[in-house]
Amino acid sequence: MPDKTHGFDTLQIHAGARPDPATGARSTPIYQTTAYVFRDADHAAALFNLQEVGFIYSRLTNPTVAVLQERIATLEGGVGAVCCSSGHAAQIMALFPLMAPGRNVVVSTRLYGGTVTQMTQTIRRFGWSAKFVDFDDLDAIRAAVDDDTRAIFCESIANPGGYITDLDAVSQIARDVGLPLIVDNTTATPYLCRPFEHGATLVVHSTTKYLTGNGTVMGGCVVDSGTFDWAASGKFPSLSDPEPAYHGLKFAETFGPMAFTFHGIAIGLRDLGMTMNPQAAHYTLCGIETLSLRMERHVRNAVKVAKWLEADPRVDYVTYAGLESSKYHDRVARICPRGAGGLFTFAVKGGYDACVRLIDAVEIFSHVANLGDTRSLIIHSASTTHRQLEANQLVAAGAAPEVVRVSIGIEDADDLIADLDQALAKATA
Template structure:
């Protein structure tokens, strides 16, 4: 190739990959093995001591997974990445590298319901405490920061409501307090939005969704932006203090701008174990090859469906940033000019019962708890994904009783509109 920097579509197909040296295989092989042979005792010692990079055990790293990691890091514009078993695992290992018992982090209230549950309940077992802020009120993040705060967490486009978040403004608050900003970029993907360009320090993904894109494999990614200086900051001892597991090595000093990715691998994934299988890594890689094509089709179709529903007599409102007049339309033009994503919500005039009835009457849309599939999906969050939340929490997260969430797939948009019409009739 020339000296020209590869474009997004080229990276989606080629980044991290090369023909297999042993066999010439062009597609990345599935290295379905638990472990790898060392050259000799010195080679093994250098790998275990982090003096050399290489393969030891698939729980820690695998050649198939490594291609996925390098590809997503390239697409996001990060320095390194770690592939893990799920999006939840990506969140968990990120916070594990940052938080000690008694620490706090600030999170936007408008998040995926599973993340809200994870933050409110599961993390308390580790002594990690969430402080909630309102993504519509940027200053609420500043007010929520205390001396115990170690991170800020947001979604670039919030699930389920399609809320576009002002990443740059929240990043400015994180920078002021010298704490990292973590952005879940699952809904946007790097095709629509690259959070590092707007001040994020760490990006996480549920690769289960749009990156894989076919509803067949669960996985997660952590991407290091290389922008946060961990050295000399005793608030982050996993990165700034000598690690006894590695003969006193300070990861922040040794690995520089990809130290966070290393810490999540050798201190988190190594001991906590949410490893991604090489087969799932292969499936996700295959999905990513068509990411730019799929995301544009998702967005174009979602725009048409949202416009149709906005005029439907049974629909009270539609929350989709691509619609002129939507609360987040201006932010969408700024952050996601190629399209406002595939997922949005709308409110039915009949409330909770109408939502339950709608999902029962749809024929082409699949009623299930996922997004980002080639197939169009529907769910009534109040009765499913957000069921564990209180009524107040449901409303705050954009999952009130009348709310229905759609994830628009790749079918003919005319067929999707017809299915919605017959179900709403």
């Protein structure tokens, strides 16, 4: 079993995985079981009292999922991780130990449309609220924080526009105000960006996307850096105060750097039930084994396609941070040193109607509500993934009516360019 000093390409294959002790199976088995036999009554009691680590019930822990959790935590440089049923589930799981009725989270305006809806509508039902801020305006982030703020939330590479967040600057603000910074690293993956190295506290993923990489299964993950002192301020009683369900156990005191991870399993999965199924974990483990190879191709293709689009007179602008013309280009080397990812938008001359015609004309690109697939994907965000947003929210999120979002796959880049060429001809005729 390699340790964290090994290279990324080694860890993406081996981290967390061991030959099956019963059969010697080299690939991680799918442990398709709901429950596990205890050695005896004392063993069962120790597990339920959190005095011993082990498997109780697959809503909480499962051997296949456990391997995936260790692998993602290792690749991110964290101390632990909790996998769950989807990326949206991961966001709720991350906020759940931190928030309470009347509390708020400061979030970036540049977020996936479903996350904007989750933050503006759904979390209100818990009594939580979100303050949306342009994260390029650091003073605005500071000004938005108040006594009820419990976290700061952003995406490393924002969906849909591919904007790169200055994680170093944002994390400094989080440290200054004593709050955790939660970074959605779905679009970048730990191959392109490791938010903990830039001061983040927690990382969330939709493992549905690049980590799995083939559009087959849903999943999410919350990774803990293990660096935040949850007891220092008194603002996070779920982690610092006695937990009645475990006879007064204090997670921060008992588990130290692993407090957030243990809480996510013992409380979050126990009561919210957002469980990842073992087959999904298996597919994602298989996908991660080729993550670096795929991300290299995604980036290389994205650069080539974005440059071609930027030079095309039928296109108004391209938002890809990998272009020298991008206002975020200077952040690539610092935040995402291996490249700016494979996701961006471009504006089609002719506006909304031309975008719709473009979508209907592509042949290789797939028109789907997903990203991070080996296949190249395209969507008109304003009429689909971000449709629920108001006009000003669409613009702020980078999903204006005249733009389409592309997730560049690993096909031959010249074929992708040819497909966009013929589709633009039809869209702008």
